[in-house]
Amino acid sequence: MTVPSQVSGRTRLRPAMRAVAGAWMLSASADVFLVFALLWLAEPQGWSGAQTALLILATRLPVLLGGVVGGRAVDRFGPRAMLLVDGCFRTVVLGVLAVSARDESLDLLLVVVLTALAGFTEPMSYAAARTLVVRYEPPHLRARANALLALGDQLPLVLSAAFLGAALTTFGIGVTLAVPAVLMLGVAVIAVLLPRTAPPSAAPGGAGSSAVPHDAADGSPWRIPGVKALVALSAAYYAAYGPFEPALPPFVRDDLGGGADAFGLIWTMFGIGAIATVPLAPRLSRWRPGVVNAIGAATWGVVTLPLVLLDSVPPAAVVMLLSGAVWGPYAAIETTALQQWSPPARHGRLFGTQRALLATASPFGAALGALALDVAEPAVVLAVSTLACSAAGLITLTRPGIRRRAEPTSLAPRVPDAERDWGT
DSSP states (O other), X not given: OBOOXXXXXXXXXXXXXXXHHHHHHHHHHHHHHHHHHHHHHHTTTTOOHHHHHHHHHHHHHHHHHHHHHHHHHHHHHOHHHHHHHHHHHHHHHHHHHHHHTTTSOOOHHHHHHHHHHHHHHHHHHHHHHHHHHHHHSOHHHHHHHHHHHHXXXXXXXXXXXXXXXXXXXXXXXXXXXXXXXXXXHHHHHHHHHSOOOOOOXXXXXXXXXXXXXXXXXXXXXXXXXXXXXXXXHHHHHHHHHTTHHHHHHHHXXXXXXXXXXXXXXXXXXXXXXXXXXXXXXXXXXXXXXXXXXXXXXXXXXXXXXXGGGOOSHHHHHHHHHHHHHHHTTHHHHHHHHHHHHSOGGGHHHHHHHHHHHHHHHHHHHHHHHHHHTTTSOHHHHHHHHHHHHHHHHHHHTTOGGGGXXXXXXXXXXXXXXXXXXXXX
16 A cells, blocks of 8 residues: 655654565674684684685675675665665575585685675665665654664674574584575565665655755765764774684684584674664764764773683673673664765665775774784784774774764654555
């Protein structure tokens, strides 16, 4: 049925928006599960630190180009279409990877090529989901929608970490690596079922309306005050965090005396902490998003640093729970601010480029971390990573652009005329 163009007083997210959040969670789960699996399998497969660094870079460097190209494609062809493209393409590529591991061994060159191909289209789902927020929801519900999308960033940590150890032990490498392909098939199915959307409107009260500065008139979101500062903070934060990921598996094995199950438990606790605090994001988004996130980055490093002093799994799990709680609201706060400050017709390229930068920054740091493990203890690499995150947050607080206030979101709710509700 057709939804009336004016829907006043709506306080619940539309079924279509919840479906988009589900698609993004499947997409993110496929990505996180694959990375976790490959990082854990690196040592048993006999890959050196340099080879692991190569794999990490090959997995993420294509995201840099894919984010720029894919973001523009979202603006040009529509978010629903590009969500479908990513779902279908990664289903095929990751399916080939799973088949190649049926003999329980992995060819490094083939893994590098296939993960690089998958990384090229991954930003499409990210940019599409965040672009659809302003197509499906009015301004007063977008912070809530972004918090729901942020759950899609955190739940994969819990689910992937909880399932990975059991999957490898029970089913082996080939079946375990088939999981990401199945998840991406789910993304494709949801994309087919999503309702079509009208183009974003810049008119007052329109679906895409937000307080966009006059210097955005040239169509470039990067000239808007606050946008570059906020994304630069995230790039520095994610790069500093990067070494944490390759250093954690050997730290769990060598310092904590744990196996795959302990590794999964630690990441599960991190994810639970993050999920618990994601609902705070809409409230935190109302003040100065950049300041909130800079303080969050600095706090994350301080809270996580005690991990390196521990020698058993239970206290490490508690530290990771607190660490996740600090991490939780970050992405949703950033997304809401970027949506408010930039023209809706350019959201695809903005979020595609943002994804490209962040998805490259973290693996770049991870590659450095993997190389550092050849000459330094895992605990040292973890300590440097956490301290660098705190430094990134504190340094960014000195930048004027980071202090921009959030824009008001009290505009009257509106749904595009051409939109159909999903499931009604």
